[in-house]
Amino acid sequence: MIEALIRERRSIRSFEERPVDHALLLELLELATQAPSASNKQPWRFFVVERGPRLERMRQAVAEARAALLQRIPESSREAVEAYGTYFTRFAEAPMVLAPICRPLQILSQLDPSGSPEIARMEDTSATIGTALVLQNLQLLAHARGLGTSLMTGPLLAEPALKEILEVPRGWNLVALVPIGYPREVPPPTGRKAVDHVVRFLP
Numbered sequence: 405m406i407e408a409l410i411r412e413r414r415s416i417r418s419f420e421e422r423p424v425d426h427a428l429l430l431e432l433l434e435l436a437t438q439a440p441s442a443s444n445k446q447p448w449r450f451f452v453v454e455r456g457p458r459l460e461r462m463r464q465a466v467a468e469a470r471a472a473l474l475q476r477i478p479e480s481s482r483e484a485v486e487a488y489g490t491y492f493t494r495f496a497e498a499p500m501v502l503a504p505i506c507r508p509l510q511i512l513s514q515l516d517p518s519g520s521p522e523i524a525r526m527e528d529t530s531a532t533i534g535t536a537l538v539l540q541n542l543q544l545l546a547h548a549r550g551l552g553t554s555l556m557t558g559p560l561l562a563e564p565a566l567k568e569i570l571e572v573p574r575g576w577n578l579v580a581l582v583p584i585g586y587p588r589e590v591p592p593p594t595g596r597k598a599v600d601h602v603v604r605f606l607p
């Protein structure tokens with residue numbers, strides 16, 4: 405049931421060594437990419453990195469970006485940032501990490517040469533949202549098959565270095581890193597704000 409999948413999915417950050425079968429991942433991605441996208445442009449691509457030297461370079465790049473951040477913030481905030489930042493490199497513990505990228509739409513920006521910032525933002529956001537919908541589908545599908553995932557944007561602190569390591573083509577954005585594997589943990593339920601707190605009906 406989709407309701408149970410939505411309620412019971414948790415972000416998984418600790419994984420068994422067991423690898424994820426490529427055919428299974430492709431099956432899940434084929435389903436996940438049935439997500440809607442603006443003008444059905446499907447502005448997404450997915451790099452798949454398995455445990456090895458490239459993943460280690462990614463971990464190092466994020467650790468370096470985190471260390472540089474710690475150097476430049478006030479001493480009084482360092483402890484909090486250090487605690488928060490420990491989650492940024494957890495992706496490297498997974499047997500497989502997905503690196504979704506997306507390219508901002510080029511529909512209105514091609515037709516309107518004025519370089520409007522609103523159009524740029526709309527086309528950029530459209531690509532990111534479409535890709536995020538695929539990732540949510542993927543998280544639910546993975547959960548349904550006994551796999552665990554988490555969606556991580558903390559590592560984007562090192563986006564330029566990660567793009568270089570991943571050989572992301574020019575003009576494409578790195579959306580997140582998504583570790584995937586068989587869970588080694590069963591995280592407790594995470595709370596949500598009451599729906600009447602987050603919804604306002606307008607007259």
Ligand SMILES: Cc1cc2nc3c(=O)[nH]c(=O)nc-3n(C[C@H](O)[C@H](O)[C@H](O)COP(=O)(O)O)c2cc1C
Nearest residue numbers: 413414415417491492494554555556557558559594
């Ligand atoms: C956009 C986005 C970015 C996130 N970034 C990180 C991250 O960098 N590191 C991490 O450990 N978890 C990250 N998460 C996972 C959240 O911490 C998690 O979804 C939230 O605490 C609720 O827990 P649950 O997913 O288990 O319900 C991210 C989730 C989203 C949607």
